[in-house]
Amino acid sequence: MTQKLTPGTAAMLVIPPMLWAGNAVVGRLVHELISPIALNFIRWVLAFGVLLPLAHGVLRKDSPLWPHWRRYALLGLLGIGLYNAFQYMALQTSTPINVTLVGSSMPVWMLAVGSLFFGVRVTQRQLLGALLSICGVLLVLSRGEWAQLLAFRLVPGDLFMMLATISWAFYSWLLSRTTEPTRIRGDWAAFLMAQMVFGLAWSGSFAGVEWATGHFHATWGWPLVAALVFIAVGPAVLAYRFWGVGVQRAGPAVAGFFVNLTPLFAGILSAAFLGETPQLFHGVAFALIVGGIVVSSRKA
Structure with missing residues (x-):
């Protein structure tokens, strides 16, 4: 059964994609300054330091x-050790367009994982919502020209992104299964x-493998430090x-x-940082994505 989506819960669920978009932009800006697994590990080391005064108990x-x-x-393996590393x-x-296209399959994986492993029935509204939402994403990625999608070709990186998406789907469903005490x-x-x-522990182990295989590298300076601070605190x-909080309130689907x-x-x-002017298709895509969210979250 789908759950009611309140404005407060919707706001909770809008903030993470906004921060994750910033993570993608910043991560792309520093991809030549640091290796991917090292970036993930150092990010979480800093986040651990930020959180320690609040949760040292x-x-x-x-x-x-x-x-x-x-x-x-x-949970640590799926949400911290694997998702961003992949x-x-x-x-x-x-390419960024391939990675985002694969990532846009998240609603499908959410519904599939919920149905296959958690016994949650998929409704027609959810399927329709998934279709509308994915169409909105494809419109953004094609920049309003569907012919651009014909150039889409799979490479090894697409498999990594698919694994990342599946990891996040399992992580989100596990979040909704409460077994720990209220404390x-x-x-x-x-x-x-x-x-x-x-x-x-997981990301540190992966970083150790990257070091041992000679793929670890980092060029230290203010650009990299500023990027690490942002992705550690925000995303x-x-x-x-x-x-x-949003997953617990609205449900993973x-x-x-x-x-x-x-x-x-x-x-x-x-558009804000690279000077690209927003186009009409951005507005249409936003309507499709939001429409998919509204349709999928409404009660039958």
Whole structure:
């Protein structure tokens, strides 16, 4: 059953794609300054430092985290260790349009994972909403010229992005399954810290493999430092905070449609920072994406 989408919940779910669009823009700006796995690991090290004063109690021996460590280890793997690492890896061999096209399949994966692994029935409204939303994303990516999509070709990076999207779908559904005590679930900082403890272990292990294979590199300077601070505070801490609340309120199936706002916000940020003038198709795409969200979230 779909759940009612309130204005407050919608606002919660709009903020993460806005920050994630910023993450994509900034990540692209520094992709020559730092290797992808190192970027992901250092990002979460900084985010850990930001969150530590708010949630240091989670690390104590008597913390309610430890009886549920397997759940948090899985959440940390999917949401912190894998998703952004796969995304940064995808951008090494795939073009931004390919990566975003693959990422636009998020609503489909949300519905598929929910149906196959969590016993959630997919409704006709959700399927229609998915179609409308994806059409909006394709309109943005084609810049109003559908012929541009004919140049789409799969490369290894597209597979990485698909794995990232599937990882995030599982992560979001697991967020909606409450098993931990209210002490952690009711405290957003503690809940994110519980995931981050294990996520750091996963991403650190992946960074170690990157180092050992000779692919690690970083060119330090103010551009890279500023980028790391932004992606650690905004897309990491704040976006995960709002996404977690939004998923719990609206459900993963409805929340999945909001991810398709990311390329739209990316287009707006490109217009703001790269001087590209917004076009009519941006408005049409926005209407399609929002229409998909509204249709999929309405009760039958």
